Amino acid sequence: MINITLTVNGMKVTEQAEPRMLASDFLRDVLGLTGTHVGCEHGVCGACTIRLNGTTARSCLLFAAQLEGADIMTVEGLGSPRKMHRIQEAFRKHHALQCGFCTPGFLMTVAEILETETLASDADIREALSGNLCRCTGYEHIIRAVRDLVNERDGIAA
Template identity: 80%
Template structure:
């Protein structure tokens, strides 16, 4: 099968690569563009481990073809921060111990980046609902909710 050219803006930088038309976006990001923070879990769009932002909106990379990324703005967890300069979301997850094995964490981080921009998140129940598309098998979610609550309070100017 012949490959197609794909041009996208990945974490703020224009990149070009080739892929077979039927290659999944998750495989394209991981194998061709080396964005290995995009984890592949269930490959059915259920677990959220492969969550990216596509033109600002969260999407499951395992449910997209690489060709669908052509011309798009794609943000992956690699674009959030670095080990030396954590993004506030990453710092909140660190501070609240909102990760254990870390497999689900990139998907949660990308989801939180979107919901902080789009949801009021007035209650912990609203936070849980907004995160319900991401599965974690380790944490029980309580620490994740605390991290997001902290971020919401900072966003909204609430002091303890």
């Protein structure tokens, strides 16, 4: 076992893990942060997306040991049912989820792209979200939610 000290959702923690434990398993099984979903375990679907030192990363492609000293944000750090983040509110407003399995990864991706991408068109939004897979919504509601967020960010009236 190895000790891993990191900051998760603003709280410093130290826990132990097997050297080859995946970050996704560490977050879920050791830290109890089950909002990080495990889908494909190949980095393809995006369900396990977290923010690692401010940048999105697939937690199923990282070892827990790689989180040593890192600043991690999981979907639990974004908001809660009682105090939702504006991204969560937009997804709710636009019915941008169905089964919800992919939602945490989309939320974490959207948090980053709103900070880093221009997103001038719906095609830009689709491209920015192309690393996340959803099997339920057909993406249109997700695109609408993100468009609303972009308009809000850019000061464009709805």
